[in-house]
Amino acid sequence: MKHRSPLAAAVAAITLLAAPALAETAPPAITVTGEATVSVPPDLAQVDGGVSSEAKTAREASEANNAAMGKVLLALKAANIQEKDIQTSRLSLQPQYAPNRAGPSAVVGYRASNRVTIKVRDVGKVAGVIDTLVGAGANEIGGIHFMVSQASKLLDEAREKAVADARRKAEIYARAAGVTLGAPLSISEEGNAPPAPYRRMAAGMVAAAPVAQGEETLSVTVSVSWAIKQAQ
Template sequence: MNHQSMQKRVMTVTGEGIASAQPNVASIQIGVVTESMNLTQAQQENARMMERVIASIVNLGVPRASIQTSEYTILPQYDYDSGTQVFRGYEVTNMITVTNENIAQTGEIIDTAVQNGANRVSTIQFSVKNPEALYQQALSVALRDAYLKANTLAGTMRARLDPAPIKVMEGGKDGAIPLAKASTFAASTPIEPGQLEIEAAVEVQFLFFA
């Protein structure tokens, strides 16, 4: 039977791809929390301690431009005695985000900040400087996966696959996700950056002849 007499049909397959990389950017949230019955005193003490924390981080070689205030809150604090609300002072919280491309220094930054007055570390996140390039790699893997599945299906059905797809749709785009595998840098506070992975998916339609 020649190809002209064979019936054209449409095959739809999905492809999935993952690209992984070592993170090269660390973001750390570090804070100072102070309490006092006097609000001005709590603010002044907080400012003094935070400036000391920032100066200590800058002395490690982190550019001051890489340190940003991420949260500043003032909250009244109360105790309850036999159902009665008793004011016990103000709590001032000042959080900064330190972004550093030398991720091996993450533990040292945390230790230095704590030694100089920081009393809260809330978040440590690792990322890559160019996640789009990593996503493009995952997308390429996803398309190859779709081709492989289409050829497998066509071979199983003893059909001829037209290698030129008639439609390609990009699937969901995920952010960088930390993997469990990790290496620990030598630091007094051990930090495990691990690897990051980005996933991509495609939906591809091919013509095949049966």
């Protein structure tokens, strides 16, 4: 008859004590996602625009661009756009090359660009701001991005609706499975992509184009796990 050493006996005892803990599983639950949306008209807009200038030398291109952009900024100020609502978004100075497939291309000039992002606090004035830009000499008009300033408060309403939607779905599954819902075990909110900006348009196309603001749709998606118990 073999005898176990005290160390082996201790290891065996620990293993037996740990076995029930290892055998434990997560409590039974139903996990579903809830969704909700809130649609509201935007009350803010961002317009991207600026000036590009070309010249034979880098200095000439920069000077021409600075002068042209100065006129644009003065026009925006005259249109009652506050300085705090105008922010430089891009400055660039790049060489321009002659087409040459046989070897290295020669530099034939330079292109300077200065672009700004303008915050428009009255969305009804977006078309007027674009006309001001183009009329002052802006030859680059980028996207128009409509936004909602109080999005967080509006999303709170959607969050409540999303949790209610999750409960509705969970109750359907519970009835079908012959169980009842208990308390929620976990609630997590999934990331939501921001609204996409309008597509880029050439300055000549925008000057006389109407701008439709439409509505912004704010959405929330939550994942909720509900404890379940057997129906009595």
